Amino acid sequence: MANETARKIGPVILLGPPGAGKGTQAKKIAEHYGIPQISTGDLLREHVGRGTALGLEVKAIMARGELVPDELLFGVVANRLKQADCERGLILDGFPRTAGQAGWLDAFLEREFFEKSERCTPVVIRLDVDYTQLLLRLTGRRSCPTCGRIYNVHFQPPRVDELCDLDGSKLVQRNDDGEEVIRGRLTAYEAQTKPVAGYYQAQSRLVPVNADRSVEEVTGQIFGVIDSHASGGASAG
Ligand code: AMP
Numbered sequence: 001m002a003n004e005t006a007r008k009i010g011p012v013i014l015l016g017p018p019g020a021g022k023g024t025q026a027k028k029i030a031e032h033y034g035i036p037q038i039s040t041g042d043l044l045r046e047h048v049g050r051g052t053a054l055g056l057e058v059k060a061i062m063a064r065g066e067l068v069p070d071e072l073l074f075g076v077v078a079n080r081l082k083q084a085d086c087e088r089g090l091i092l093d094g095f096p097r098t099a100g101q102a103g104w105l106d107a108f109l110e111r112e113f114f115e116k117s118e119r120c121t122p123v124v125i126r127l128d129v130d131y132t133q134l135l136l137r138l139t140g141r142r143s144c145p146t147c148g149r150i151y152n153v154h155f156q157p158p159r160v161d162e163l164c165d166l167d168g169s170k171l172v173q174r175n176d177d178g179e180e181v182i183r184g185r186l187t188a189y190e191a192q193t194k195p196v197a198g199y200y201q202a203q204s205r206l207v208p209v210n211a212d213r214s215v216e217e218v219t220g221q222i223f224g225v226i227d228s229h230a231s232g233g234a235s236a237g
Helices: 022-033 040-050 053-063 070-081 099-112 131-139 179-202 215-230
Strands: 010-015 037-039 089-093 123-128 141-143 150-152 206-210
Touching: 010 022, 010 179, 010 215, 022 037, 022 089, 022 215, 037 040, 040 053, 040 070, 040 089, 053 070, 070 099, 099 179, 123 215, 131 141, 131 179, 179 206, 206 215
Parallel strands: 010 089, 010 123, 037 089, 123 206
Antiparallel strands: 141 150
C-alpha cells in the first residue's frame, strides 16, 4: 500500500449504468491508491450552495436535470484538476458525459500534464452488467426506514418477507427504483454514455470489465487494469 500512494496513477474514468456499482468501486479505488474522487455534480452543487455567479446560472439547469453547457463547466473542471491533490491521479465521476467533453479532457491533460512529461492519458473502465441482472438489482432493492439496512428481495432477502431482520420495520422501496422509472434511467444512460464510450473505443482505450461478479472480484479486476495502465501496459480492446 505504501508504494501505491507514491506512484503516478493518472486520471481514472469509470463508465457504467446506474446499479453497476460505480460509486462503490470509485471509493475502493480512491482508498487503495490515495487519489481524490472528483464529481462534477458535487462541484456544481457546491457553487449552487455558495450562491456564486456560476451557481446562480446553473441552478435551474441542474434542477431540470439537463446538462450544464460546456463553457460554464470546463473552467470548474480545469480549476479542480490543477489542484495539488490531483498530481498523482484522480477518479472522475460524472465527467466526461459527452464525446465533446472527452475531447476537451484529452486536450487539457496534454496541455497541462504532458508538458511535464507525465503519463496522464486517462484509463477508461466500463462496468458491464447484464441488463436483466441490473433490473433485478435495482427493482429488488429495499431498505429499512428505521435502521437504514439495505436488502435485495432477489439476492439478499430478509428472513421474514418485507420486514427488517434487525428491528421488524416494514421495508420500503426508493421512489426511483420502480421498474418503469428504472427502464427510463437505463435508456437515458445508454443514450448519453454511448458517444463517450464510442469516443474511447475508437481509440482502443476503453477497457470493459465484467461487473456481474462479486464486489471483491470486480475491484480486483479494476486494480489490475489500473496497475497495468500505470506501468505503461495497454489493456484496452
Ligand atoms: P450528477 O450528480 O452527476 O448526477 O450531476 C448532477 C447534475 O449536474 C446533472 O444533472 C447536470 O445538470 C450537472 N452535471 C454534472 N456533470 C455534468 C457534465 N459532465 N456535463 C454537464 N452537466 C453536468
